Amino acid sequence: MTLSTIATFAAAISLLIGAVFVLVGAIGLLKFNDPMTRLHAPTKVGTLGIGMLLLASILYALAQGDPSLHELLIMAFLFVTAPVSANFIAKVTIHRGTCETPPSPPKDSTWSTLNAPDDAQG
Amino acid sequence: MTIAQGLFDFALIIAMVALAVGQVLCMARLVIGPTTADRILALDTMVINALGLVVALGMHQGVKVYFEVGVLVAMLGFVSTVALARFILRGDIIE
Numbered sequence: 709m710t711l712s713t714i715a716t717f718a719a720a721i722s723l724l725i726g727a728v729f730v731l732v733g734a735i736g737l738l739k740f741n742d743p744m745t746r747l748h749a750p751t752k753v754g755t756l757g758i759g760m761l762l763l764a765s766i767l768y769a770l771a772q773g774d775p776s777l778h779e780l781l782i783m784a785f786l787f788v789t790a791p792v793s794a795n796f797i798a799k800v801t802i803h804r805g806t807c808e809t810p811p812s813p814p815k816d817s818t819w820s821t822l823n824a825p826d827d828a829q830g
Numbered sequence: 831m832t833i834a835q836g837l838f839d840f841a842l843i844i845a846m847v848a849l850a851v852g853q854v855l856c857m858a859r860l861v862i863g864p865t866t867a868d869r870i871l872a873l874d875t876m877v878i879n880a881l882g883l884v885v886a887l888g889m890h891q892g893v894k895v896y897f898e899v900g901v902l903v904a905m906l907g908f909v910s911t912v913a914l915a916r917f918i919l920r921g922d923i924i925e
Contacts, residue, residue, distance in 0.1 A: 716838050723838070723844070765889055779897060804867065
């Protein structure tokens with residue numbers, strides 16, 4: 709079994725794993741029943757699935773005899789920008805008021821670092 | 831055709847079908863909403879799935895140009911998501 713055969717097998721397995729992850733992300737986007745919950749499925753699982761597809765592309769190019777690392781550029785860009793866009797979409801959800809507001813802190817009315825000095829020990 | 835190449839072709843077909851079904855499911859979420867954030871999220875996911883389809887097509891045809899297309903699609907998807915979210919948040923894109 710040569711290196712080319714092993715790389716082709718690894719690329720095929722990466723493709724199957726990536727396909728399952730992408731499909732699970734899309735099903736989660738359709739099936740969850742809360743806007744903040746729906747945010748979880750595509751931004752993590754879908755990004756990981758596309759990462760596996762790009763890894764399969766790298767391995768297949770290695771198996772074909774001309775290794776290329778262009779896909780690492782797409783992978784790095786995608787993994788950096790996916791949390792940023794997810795954060796923006798979560799801010800949109802909070803701004804439109806379509807999710808539950810976070811619970812207020814149990815004792816203080818504000819953050820403890822913003823308290824006046826005289827009730828800092830209370 | 832060796833066993834590895836046959837398995838790879840089969841896996842490539844499976845991945846393309848999964849990406850296409852994912853596009854259809856995202857489009858259903860894009861239509862039924864119900865909130866604006868859901869629609870922006872569905873568009874973002876559809877752009878990422880389209881990037882996966884472009885990469886799979888590049889592997890299928892063995893053409894290297896598709897990876898530059900993938901870089902462009904990723905950048906345009908991120909910028910359009912941020913622009914839509916900023917328009918909802920601030921009422922303007924570039925203040």
